[in-house]
Amino acid sequence: METLAPPIASTARVVSVSKQTSIPVYLYATVLASISIMVGLVWDISWHTSIGRDGLLSPPHLAIYFGGVLAGIFSGIRVLKISFFGTQEEQQESIKFWGVFRGSLGALFCIWGAFAMLTSAPFDDWWHNTYGLDVTILSPPHTVLLLGMITIQFGAIVTVLSVKNRMVSQGVYDDQYKKILGICFALASGFVLTMLFTIASEYLGRHDMHKTTFYIVSSLIFPLLLVAFSRAAPGKWGASSAALVYTLFLALMVWILPLFSAEPLLGPVLNPITNFQAFEFPLLLLIPAVGIDLITQKYSEKNSWLLSLVYAGVFLLVFITVQWPFGDFLMSESARNWFFGTESWYFGSSPDWEYRYAYADWMVSNGTDLLKGLAIALLIGFISSRVSIRWSQWMQNVMR
Amino acid sequence: MKKLLFNVLLLGLTVLIQSHIGSPGVTLEGEAGPYALTVVVNSPDVIPGTASVDVYITDNTVQEVKLSCLYWFAGAEGTPRADMALPVPGEIGHFSGEIWLMSPGSASLKIEVTGERGNGEILLPVMAVSTAQKTMEASLGWTLAGLGLFLVILMITIIGLSSGDSLVKPGQVTSAKTKRKRWVGATVGFVLLSLILWGGNAWWNSWANDYQRYMYKPFTATSSVRVEDQKQVLKFEVDSVKLNQLYLTRSLNYLIPDHGKIMHMFLVRAGELDVFAHLHPQRLDSAHFETIIPPLPPGDYHVFTDVSRLSGFSETIADTVTIPEPDPNLTDNWNDSLLMDTDDTYYITDPVISGSTEVLMPGGDIVVCGSPGQRIMLADSSFVTLEQAEEGEFKVGQLYHLTLAVQDETGEPATLAPYLGMMGHAVVFKEDGSVYIHLHPVGSYSMASQETMQARLTQESGRIDWNKLPKPSVFRDSIDQTIAALNSLPAQKRDSALLVGMNHPSLDDPDHPDHSIVRFPYTFPTEGKYRIYVQMKRNGRILNGAFDVEVES
Numbered sequence: 030m031e032t033l034a035p036p037i038a039s040t041a042r043v044v045s046v047s048k049q050t051s052i053p054v055y056l057y058a059t060v061l062a063s064i065s066i067m068v069g070l071v072w073d074i075s076w077h078t079s080i081g082r083d084g085l086l087s088p089p090h091l092a093i094y095f096g097g098v099l100a101g102i103f104s105g106i107r108v109l110k111i112s113f114f115g116t117q118e119e120q121q122e123s124i125k126f127w128g129v130f131r132g133s134l135g136a137l138f139c140i141w142g143a144f145a146m147l148t149s150a151p152f153d154d155w156w157h158n159t160y161g162l163d164v165t166i167l168s169p170p171h172t173v174l175l176l177g178m179i180t181i182q183f184g185a186i187v188t189v190l191s192v193k194n195r196m197v198s199q200g201v202y203d204d205q206y207k208k209i210l211g212i213c214f215a216l217a218s219g220f221v222l223t224m225l226f227t228i229a230s231e232y233l234g235r236h237d238m239h240k241t242t243f244y245i246v247s248s249l250i251f252p253l254l255l256v257a258f259s260r261a262a263p264g265k266w267g268a269s270s271a272a273l274v275y276t277l278f279l280a281l282m283v284w285i286l287p288l289f290s291a292e293p294l295l296g297p298v299l300n301p302i303t304n305f306q307a308f309e310f311p312l313l314l315l316i317p318a319v320g321i322d323l324i325t326q327k328y329s330e331k332n333s334w335l336l337s338l339v340y341a342g343v344f345l346l347v348f349i350t351v352q353w354p355f356g357d358f359l360m361s362e363s364a365r366n367w368f369f370g371t372e373s374w375y376f377g378s379s380p381d382w383e384y385r386y387a388y389a390d391w392m393v394s395n396g397t398d399l400l401k402g403l404a405i406a407l408l409i410g411f412i413s414s415r416v417s418i419r420w421s422q423w424m425q426n427v428m429r
Numbered sequence: 430m431k432k433l434l435f436n437v438l439l440l441g442l443t444v445l446i447q448s449h450i451g452s453p454g455v456t457l458e459g460e461a462g463p464y465a466l467t468v469v470v471n472s473p474d475v476i477p478g479t480a481s482v483d484v485y486i487t488d489n490t491v492q493e494v495k496l497s498c499l500y501w502f503a504g505a506e507g508t509p510r511a512d513m514a515l516p517v518p519g520e521i522g523h524f525s526g527e528i529w530l531m532s533p534g535s536a537s538l539k540i541e542v543t544g545e546r547g548n549g550e551i552l553l554p555v556m557a558v559s560t561a562q563k564t565m566e567a568s569l570g571w572t573l574a575g576l577g578l579f580l581v582i583l584m585i586t587i588i589g590l591s592s593g594d595s596l597v598k599p600g601q602v603t604s605a606k607t608k609r610k611r612w613v614g615a616t617v618g619f620v621l622l623s624l625i626l627w628g629g630n631a632w633w634n635s636w637a638n639d640y641q642r643y644m645y646k647p648f649t650a651t652s653s654v655r656v657e658d659q660k661q662v663l664k665f666e667v668d669s670v671k672l673n674q675l676y677l678t679r680s681l682n683y684l685i686p687d688h689g690k691i692m693h694m695f696l697v698r699a700g701e702l703d704v705f706a707h708l709h710p711q712r713l714d715s716a717h718f719e720t721i722i723p724p725l726p727p728g729d730y731h732v733f734t735d736v737s738r739l740s741g742f743s744e745t746i747a748d749t750v751t752i753p754e755p756d757p758n759l760t761d762n763w764n765d766s767l768l769m770d771t772d773d774t775y776y777i778t779d780p781v782i783s784g785s786t787e788v789l790m791p792g793g794d795i796v797v798c799g800s801p802g803q804r805i806m807l808a809d810s811s812f813v814t815l816e817q818a819e820e821g822e823f824k825v826g827q828l829y830h831l832t833l834a835v836q837d838e839t840g841e842p843a844t845l846a847p848y849l850g851m852m853g854h855a856v857v858f859k860e861d862g863s864v865y866i867h868l869h870p871v872g873s874y875s876m877a878s879q880e881t882m883q884a885r886l887t888q889e890s891g892r893i894d895w896n897k898l899p900k901p902s903v904f905r906d907s908i909d910q911t912i913a914a915l916n917s918l919p920a921q922k923r924d925s926a927l928l929v930g931m932n933h934p935s936l937d938d939p940d941h942p943d944h945s946i947v948r949f950p951y952t953f954p955t956e957g958k959y960r961i962y963v964q965m966k967r968n969g970r971i972l973n974g975a976f977d978v979e980v981e982s
Binding site for chain 1: 475476477478497498499500502503506507508509510512529531532559562563565569572573576577579580583584586587590591594595596597598599600629632633636637640
């Protein structure tokens, strides 16, 4: 009879996680929402650089709204369904809040993001009427929108992780799930990385690559994400796969957008272009990301503080070693082609600007300024890595 | 005390919109090639923003009307493709569209018309500046506050659940420890969100302050009257503030003459609007102007002055002044030849009577060409009739062609001569001083701005090279010499010099064979009682008249 015991136990386990053995459609929806938002955002920036004039329902805006609506509706329905018509298993996997509702944390993030995006619309409209039409990425209503978008994207990550963590705890996490969830995580985390890069892009452009600000901002945001991704991902290459998604996505946008014609519709036009102007060529984040993954693989159990210093140091050293000379390359004649897209130039800026392809004195840090700046970058990277390690612990444990 | 109250009142009313006060729209009556048209532009009060454009064309063979916006500093090369103005359904000859004004500064609307009789285009200067700081309507405010509160509560919930419940394995019961973690998380979340909201509020405020800083602020001025050599002299000192933007565009060093004068000054006695003077002060330096004023009846006066720049930027600088009871000597010694400029003129008539719907004017109501009108007699015994609105009353926001029919003493069409290059001038004042505008038969824009823009776009291309602008002192001298040379010409020659390049569509109107007709396109901005001073010239004499109209909402 004893031989029967394992199959019974096995059956019981399968029954208790029966809903879990298939990845919920909802997870794909949130990941798709994250992609749609990012495509829309980069397209919108290109639209503003090339055409200038847009309306509430411009194609890039529709892509962004689609992402928001998709995540918001799927999450909203899921919360309502689990709250009022959920099975016992579904209810056990969810969190109860406000006395009546039940839902997953990922769904709550997505709902919050959708509402924030919704709120930003009338706020932004009023803002335009009060302070003028858009001329900047970072304004208070745009920040509400960006917060909404990034929260949805974060919701996608949390959803993937909680499904993965439940599967691990229930012992059903096999290679097939590992692969699917690995891809979903790479996409979700890669798009969060792209989003943060986009928000900070005013400090991370080609002309900033020889300035300490560039490395300080990079040390603030990239280790924060990459270390956590590296440690919490379903696979061994969490940081690298996120950086790969970031690199491929931005490169594809650089290659695809200029294939379409565009004409500036707002005066004054100082640079009369005929095609969509590309957004930025991706930073060489992939290389420090591989470094971070290797550290995670070899030393993840070491003291967190020491580890943070190693993460931050390796990130900064590798990144500056590749990105600084790459900045020179991007300024050179060799980068002025479809692949690197450095000829892209805002229609309202003079194309004859003497520093269009050169670093002016004030764009370059050197001497003690450089050393001081890099020391600050290292310190910030250290703090951000330490926070990230703590965050990754949470990511490894989020269940619902 | 009375003076103080008056000034406080005026301060509240000086909401300036560039080259006029209180009339946000700009109108143009002109010809784009073979097509006669009227254009009404309503500029946005926030830049960047969009201006609505209405084009009215009588020719029904017109196929296409296109609009584009040109900036003085960017030139023709920097102008994007034109936008179509679309026909308004049910209104033949009415085309409507919008233009985007993205940068502050001196811009121009180009209207291109295509039809069976070929192509034509015309420029209308538009001053693109932010003039209003808006507040949020209560309904939107409450909606946003509601959504904001919901977002804050939900985020605090999420942070609480993240630190507690989300870490509990499926099926496990929430322990007291988890609950405690939840509350700690929620508290931390609350503190964090409060900090974020506080930071966001500070950011918003700094944005609003920046907007205020770069908002268009009219120049202010100080006017004073003194007696010198048995004459009253009015000194007009423009407060030379440091401009936060449009430093060169609005620079007083680059004033150019409009109708041959560096400055047009209008004095009107406050409240009664019964005394009117159109003077042309001389420039002492870039910010000081002086003119001799006739012995006008004492009282508080509105002072409105119009100036234009090399950039085409035109604006009104307003002030108030108290003119004292003139010394009997001054009155006795006065004769009009003492006026500083040959084109200076003044006029004293009946007051606008507040609260009365009846308009008291010299002359009576008559019918002109089938339309009822008000008629007045001018100083040389000729008659001017203002045609009344078709529906009996003038309405707010509707475009009118204020039509004046002029007959000589015998009732025949009067032969008018140009005054300052135009067949007529009209100055519209609202009783409370909140509206002031100087109109011409061609519209309400500055002719000098239009000429500047035309020259800029036809003679050169590309952006303005700021470094190549002439030095202020050199530029001022050359302008002063040009004006002096113009003033030294005999009246007829001067008039014909100023007339160059201007057409006068109003005079030979086939619908009015019995009169000379002068028309002023205008849209009344608000309801209330208005006084319209009209100015014309006949047999070498400047003639002034006044009409009162009641504008209904």
